[in-house]
Amino acid sequence: MLVSGRHFFPDVAPRSLGHKALAVNLSDLAAMGAEPRAFTLALALPDAQAAWLSELAAGMLELADAHGCELIGGDTTRGPLTLSLTVFGDVPVHKALRRDAARPGDDIWISGTLGDARLALGDFRGEWLLPEPDFSQVRPRMDTPTPRIALGMALRGVAHAALDISDGLVGDLGHILERSQVGALLDVDALPRSTVLASQPEARQLECTLAGGDDYELCFTAPVGERDRIAAIGARLGLAVTRVGAITPEAGLRLVDREGNPSAYHGTSFDHFASP
Amino acid sequence: MLVSGRHFFPDVAPRSLGHKALAVNLSDLAAMGAEPRAFTLALALPDAQAAWLSELAAGMLELADAHGCELIGGDTTRGPLTLSLTVFGDVPVHKALRRDAARPGDDIWISGTLGDARLALGDFRGEWLLPEPDFSQVRPRMDTPTPRIALGMALRGVAHAALDISDGLVGDLGHILERSQVGALLDVDALPRSTVLASQPEARQLECTLAGGDDYELCFTAPVGERDRIAAIGARLGLAVTRVGAITPEAGLRLVDREGNPSAYHGTSFDHFASP
Structure with missing residues (x-):
């Protein structure tokens, strides 16, 4: 459930909101x-503005169409702006990637880069100010994240545990x-980041990559013997995968x-009950 | 999606709210x-109060258990009190009751009685005042409606069109x-009503039975040749069915x-976008 003022700015562009609301749910499938x-989409909104709704739908359905994901129901009502989506997906029996399947010795992998969404948010919030070209580059990571559907499907039978990095x-x-009742050793300098983030002060890089959230990259664990296969999957998808x-x-x-x-x-991490 | 102040009173008993939030969704299955x-349940609430949540869950899960309906997911976040449920059910292929299947000559049927929920609401709102025993009798129809699951399932292959009366x-x-691209002739004096409602002024009876909503009874159409079977179904379920x-x-x-x-x-009818 996405609540205005908590999960998105009240004045967010409706097309971005439509995209992101579905993207974060598709990311759970990934x-x-x-x-x-x-x-399905349940929507509460303060008033029914045709233009705003049309933009919201456009952003949502464009992403839905790209993934062959059909809107099959839902409802709308008046209320504080809130979106609640329920997504449905298929995965073969016993092939779902789970959170409880990491094993000692597994590598830990991250897809794409981390921290850009948080870097953009910090500019929005006035925590720091980015040069305009830098902001333009990282902003889409916050506004229109990409769910890693193809990667998730390719990791069936390859990865042990997986989740998407949202918080x-x-x-x-x-x-x-x-x-999984295990621990981990994480090399913070190995965390993949964009050139924009890499040009930021060290402390900010750590903050954004380790606690940023909202990037919707996958974090997954896999046996050492799968390194070549995972590298090949990344190459095929044109998506960085980093140990x-x-x-x-x-x-x-x-x-x-x-x-x-x-x-x-x-x-x-992001606390869904912290004061905004 | 149920929004505080629109679909329920902000100070509603959480146990009733839990029951009703699931009941209105089960009614759609019925x-x-x-x-x-x-x-699944997505929940936004202003703060996480354990006692309140526990009551909400109790009301919801009691009804869920009664129908073998398992809570399989969802999320919670801070926000204006809002509940969004997605229910899943099974119906054999081509056996689902639909809205577009009414045919000329069909009887129109109503389960149970209509108007008590609206009668209770009017007392709550101060539109009229009911004697305490009357109010106590109709109030559960507003607070804890009964989804007509068994009736809906029994009407597979018997009724043509059906829906639940919510608005x-x-x-x-x-x-x-x-x-269905048809019309209807409705005998307003035949509409089933409780003895409490039947003791109210005529105009109020009409208002409550015809426009009340929130009763979650089924309205369905069926061929004249099915009258005996439908009467038998009602008798078996201990539920009035009225032409x-x-x-x-x-x-x-x-x-x-x-x-x-x-x-x-x-x-x-109830307008989900009217001013509250």
């Missing part, structure tokens, strides 16, 4: 290796560790830098 | 002749007429009284 089939890598990876650490038998998440020294980072 | 299987009989029956009119080839809904004279009633 994280399980599922193929999208259909979705921040540290918190989200924590879910895998907890559910950033390993699953350990001991509980807990240890962050280290490229020299193996403990990282100074202490951050947190 | 109207199609489907058997409930599972549901008011005139408006809801209008959907069947429009989709209230007939489908006509000419478009339009004509309301008549028991003598066949035009009814003076001019009303409307």
